[in-house]
Amino acid sequence: MSRKIRKAAVIGSGIMGGGIAALLAAAGADVYLYDIVPFDLKDEEKNDPAARNRIVEAGMKGALSAKPALFYTKKDAARIQTCNLTDDFDKLGECDWICEVVVENLKIKQDLFERIDKVMKPGAIISSNTSGIPLAKISEGRSAEFKKNFLGTHFFNPVRYMHLLELIPGAETSQEVLDFIAHYGEVSLGKGIVWAKDTPNFIGNRIGIQGIGVVMQKVAQDGITIAEADALFGPAMGRPRSAIFGTADLVGMDTMVHVADNSYNLCPEDEMRETVAVPQYVKDMVASGKLGDKTKQGFYKKGKTPEGKRFKQQIDPATGEYIDIAKPEFDCLVAAKGKETLAEKIATVVWGEDKGAKFVWSCTASQLTYCANRIPEIADSLVEIDNAMKWGYGWEVGPFEAWDAIGVKKSVERMKAEGLPVSAKVEEMLAKGNETFYKMDSGKLFYYDFASASYKEVPANEAAISLAAVKADNKVVKTCPSASLIDIGDGVFCIEFHTKMNALNKEIIEFMGTSMDYVDANGVGAVIGNQAGGMPGAFSAGADLSFVSKLAHDKAYSEIESFLAMAHEGLQRATYSKFPVVAAPYGMALGGGCETCLSADKIVAHADLYMGLVEIGVGLLPAGGGCLNLYKKMIDSLPGGTAKEVDLTKFFINTFMAIAMAKVSMSADGAVANGHMHPWKDRIVMNRDLLIGEAKKEVLSMVSSGYKAPQQKKLRVVGVEGQGMVSAEISNMLNGGFLSEHDAFLAKRIAFVISGGNVRIGTEVAEETILKLERDAFVDFCKEEKTVARIDHMLKTGKPLRN
Template identity: 45%
Template sequence: MARNIRQAAVIGSGVMGASIAAHLANVGISTLLLDIIPKDVTEEEKSKGLTLDHPAVRNRLATKAIQRLKKTKPAPLFDSDYASFITPGNIEDDLAKLQDVDWVIEVVVENLAIKQQLYEKVEQVWKPGTIVTSNTSGISINAMVEGRSDAFKEHFLGTHFFNPPRYMKLLEIIPGEQTNPEIVEEMKQFGEKTLGKGVVVAKDTPNFIANRIGTFGLLVTLSEMLEKGYTVEEVDAVTGPAMGRPKSATFRTLDLVGLDTFVHVAHNVFEKVEDEQEKAVFNAPSVLKNMVEKGWIGEKAGQGFYKKIKNEQGKQILSLQLETMEYGSQQKVSSPSLEAAKTAKGAKNKVKALLSGKDRYAELAWNITKQVLLYSAEKVGEIADTIVEMDEAMKWGFNWELGPFETWDAIGLTRSVEKMEAEGLTIPKWVKDWIADGNESFYKKENQQTFYVAEGSFTAREEKPEVIHLRSLKEQNKVITSNSGASLIDLGDGVACLEFHSPNNAIGADILLMIQQSMEEVRKNYEGLVIANQGRNFCVGANLMILLMEAQDEEWDEVDNIIRMFQNTMYTLKHFEKPVVAAPHRMALGGGVEVCMPADQVVAAAETYYGLVEVGVGLIPAGGGCKELTLRLSQSVTNREVDIQPYVNQIFENVGTAKVSTSAADAKKLGYMRPTDTFVTNPDHLIFEAKRAALRFVQDGYTPKPEEKIRVVGRDGKAVMQLGAHQMKLGGLISDHDQLIANKLAHVLAGGDVPAGTLVTEQYMLDLEREAFLSLCGEPKTQQRMQHMLTKGKALRN
């Protein structure tokens, strides 16, 4: 069972402490944010007659931190209103309030003595049973609570969040010697289910798991670079997606983290390990230390390994030339091995292709990879109990697509070890023994179950019921029906899942046909339908290429047929006699939103970026998006005396500016989702929760949604919206074509030229959408926008 934590306290309101408080607020936990009392009164406070004794002054650090959360980018809060869950305070006046919370998180400066002094104070007010944790990134968990009572130690552990806490999946839990194992398990469950984290249990060793391996990898990369004379851009070309790593690769990552922070993390290991060879690796090279001394510490200082400048060509990013320590233009990097990796599909094939090459970039990749793999193998049992925790820590903490042992399997365990030995490298004994026993990989799959090596034999990996893998279900022959764009998959318990798998999950005739076939199948043989997939993004909209081709060929009947098919499919889905639950994640745009709107409920991933963005390509929503927004408004304002014009104006602004939500919570605030729609913090649990929602509809006795009339603002309301667009045009904020699109959007949202307050049908609104869409497809400037989006991947303002 996950521990029930409803109230928490965070001590330390710096960037990390405030961001952790923000994420607790995101999941509805009331949080007390404490910091020290300032030593001085600011000029602004003096002008208000405030002294050091005033609560506003004493709580200033925490109060300012909460205010910053509302403005920080990327946003730490799902919705700026969630800041109301955080209460500012200070350590001297408010420490006794810790008796009211379920969890205390310490996030003060990384200094052992300061932490020990704080825990001494905390224990004086500590309520037995309250969890106390440290967010330390490397200080010993056991050392921090020396001198504390046994009861306190039993409830104390490390909870190392990665920055920024809202977005980074990894949470390392580090038990102390006396931590109660039940509490470790409870906090692990809480981290996964409530906070939405990928949790690994680490041992109390310097820098724990991810920072230990990640820092080692970055340092050996630097060493190879300096020894062999590679450039900054060459290293980043090799150590990014070609190796299954993020685009930020090595040096953009260092610039983002901050070179000062990285040197501190490396020094922490350097000081604490005893092996001289390991110590030498963690002694940061002089070039890094010199850059820190110069203040060239990365993005926060405006320069590090890269530097942004403005010149006649606009913005330019220069790279550091290490031999001269001057910045210059970046050079394009290419080679056969990099091209092979680029064209290979999937991380396993990419890294295999890169390391199979014969050029100097393949050599660099191999020299880095072999050291990271051997180091990881040496640390099994020391920094983590199993290879699973190490692999997951690197994937969740450093955004690697493959952990070290998954990488080893991908490139061939036995073959790569033979190569390492031929180069004179020492292989850890357990790895050699494992191979000698006839094993050729660290992981294997049998009977749909994954096994991994642990203590000399294959051990079954824990299967969590909350985690549903569509790929695994396909391997188990659970596909009911399928075509090139989508598949219907049996989730069990009478629920089927409609999965998109077209390029970018863009909606074309194949997906629409599969939606229709899915309804037929569910009608006959299932109780409910979930619409979900596990692609990078849920759906980026309709297939723009097909629309553009038909429009350029002036095949207007064909365009009309495409839109009618979309509209009719969504209308049927909305009034389907079985419950439908949509489960979007990440980008759900345009047609992706219109697929979700007919569902009885949307169960979204918390990180869902949701919006009707058709105006960006010179069009308006025509798959029922405009109709649904006006219908929901009509349903929510039942009093005919209430003027709905302001609400329609807001819809007009959101759709007309292609506004995209910054989270699922923000999508509700914008009105794209309903109050009854929900979100899930852990995306791994999304399909499980959507399936549960569908089953709840069944258990409650589902009845299909009836056809409803829509109250519209009519011609007078249209005039109001069009006047707003005209004023924006006069102010130079929009182009002539923007105004044309806005006028057509206003016509649709207003319900056309009928009198205000007229009740119209859903089909009437769909007809207005389709007519406006078709007329815009014929506009040359719209076709230019569509072409630009397809070729450049961004909107054209023409």
């Protein structure tokens, strides 16, 4: 494509506009961020540029300080220039893409676009992030050139983390513009693209608000508490822990009510319109200022007692008062917890016999019928609806995927028996003998298309590799309960972990060794990656602490040392294998997960990467080669042949600080800054869906370039002199109360390991020397009562213990 987005403008500097600007800057565009000149300028301020840009500067400041962070790295902020719509309007004529994110007021938008129509350069893309106003009305009276390049680009908040980007074509938008923005959105911005129609609230919010509306109505009718409803519609149903009411508090009650009112007022022909009507108790809450997290009271009230103890209460819909929360207890949730797959969990909850299960069924049945009836009104296929809910609302499965798990035929029979509305489309599908919305065939995923009454292949980017689809095509060549080796084509194999949080255990370490043998004999290279979990997910949250805890409690120290030796051998094989190995981390890559990546030839990481060696938090140190390989990674950033000429103490200190302070990146850019990723050898991919495919490309590129396995070389270390450099600082931090005695003990031993032990500065040591120091230190730490207490506390609470 000849188009490029080199310069973009975002008009509206609120949290949404700031998020879009930050994302565009991360993609490499120079961005103008606009807002209005304040109406309340004093006479002496009217010629003051700072005063005239006060609103947009506040918006920019808000974007920079937002939590969770909107910027992958604060350095991207240098690409953004703040402007106002009076003094700087003509700069819009420089832009390749102008994205409007102003208040939901038709006249304001129309007036703005009338002005833009006069200054936009030929071919510039113009988009609106509206969700409640038809695009056709917004673009009324605009030029043919404007309409050809105009569309809806509906991002979701927070922009960095929400995968969904709804694209809404205008009646006259050119196909070339649509193709380009879809490709740019998917590849450069990392978004999941869903094609929506120009209907109120588009797809995500139209479906989402109906599901929320039904639950809000039925809690009052069925005597279910707010906390009980959230427990029922949480992870057991494949939803975020915030579920229904927690999500409403997070988004803001006023925003939620606005979206609901849009659906109700702008969709008078909707056959299930009453399901989105806002209940009176919710209206009363908004009127009294109970708007959710931003006011610290909404469906939930959070705060501290006069004694400083934190509390959380829930609203009682019947009285409008806050009441205490009792732990929700339902047989269906207990039964679901024992199931292995999400599909089994969903079916267990929906088909349960208790009060909670019946509540879930009635709400779910309503939404399933609603979703089917919205095709083709809001989208042409059920895939668009499923993806919108997964990518925009954080669901693990979309409504039609959930319906398959529940059982389409069985559920429709129940709907009929109970007199509930049933979609005619679904009845027709069943009548033709089709009982699922999705099916796999020859490794490809197909969906049922209501329009043609046939199955069609689910569209996907050709660069994307779905491990689930590949596995369904019988491409698993080796497997065990904890991991699998998958043939992803062209001689490349993927080593996939599938434990809880992809934690590394003994079985995975052993499996990696046999997998390397298989790839060496049958392939050209390997990718280490997986696709489990929603956003951000976990490439690997680290070693299996329960395994380490058991060995430590049993005082099985020789077994610990043997396990570490096996891990070192396996990871060193990845480093020095005769074929390229590429790690594809995303989300959490902590402890052993980070070490796995450090052992690979190359890292191809998703932009949202939380990587770090965090072992000190549980009283340990990286002993899967982390101390060695992080130090090597630091040195490898030097031009070839210069390591002997430079002062290595700063590389030692950077490595020590990263480990001793358990530095964790907040993005892949942060991983580069922390030294966990190489600044020019490793790669960052914006779209996680493309990660495995891009990692495979890197393997094949190295093969085609004549891959040569690296040779082991001795490392120059800083020895006891380096230890002395950090020892004084450790003592100062200990005396200042920044470290505990145990922290100081651990930190000094970590410095001993990284520096090469009892040698002089400049000594060259074999890699095995540092690996042996790692193993010895790890075993010694496991003998410490305070380390065992830290491990047990983490396992019990999920939080670090400082002792």
